[in-house]
């Protein structure tokens with residue numbers, strides 16, 4: 112069995128962190144050594160707070176992850192991208208990567224957080240690599256940077272904007288919550304389209320699993336894992352893959 116979960120945003124005040132802890136204890140604890148738990152990015156939120164503070168605050172979650180018998184994988188998102196820079200030995204509690212390929216019932220699955228789709232669909236001419244270097248800068252900022260994104264861009268990418276450049280508005284949207292964004296449907300559109308494989312390097316029958324947009328959905332060969340934040344329309348979802356089938360499930364919300 113494979114379970115995938117994303118966008119818990121631990122460290123963010125609207126994170127349903129207690130529900131996520133209960134999910135680990137109730138749903139993930141019974142998993143066996145052949146099962147996989149995929150943390151599909153933005154589990155931690157380093158954009159809004161100091162990285163170490165967030166990690167220390169959530170020690171209990173790391174402790175619970177450590178106690179699981181299943182394999183645990185961490186696929187980085189844009190809000191926890193700097194985890195990729197950790198030099199973890201193989202014996203650590205999870206491996207950290209940008210993409211993960213796994214098979215279930217001879218069907219290949221590709222797991223990405225999904226910021227890649229956003230870079231492709233919305234932030235052209237930014238490349239995925241440029242978007243990633245921007246994520247490093249944003250993860251390392253601890254103050255309030257809203258409204259300050261253009262100076263971060265300037266420092267990171269040495270871009271220059273002339274007055275009235277439409278890209279300013281587009282790129283500023285990087286720091287807005289998915290709930291308040293109007294252009295996120297472009298990400299879903301690319302994810303659902305048959306050309307996604309060309310841009311993401313997927314093999315022909317490979318299924319895609321991603322998060323990032325906080326809009327869970329499931330189709331025959333693509334699924335979005337949703338989010339665990341209180342400002343999202345649908346909350347506490349995760350994807351279960353077993354016997355060649357994908358299923359979107361919801362974990363109960365504590366009142």
Ligand SMILES: [Mn+2]
Pocket residue numbers: 152153188189190224226322323324
């Ligand atoms: Mn994200």
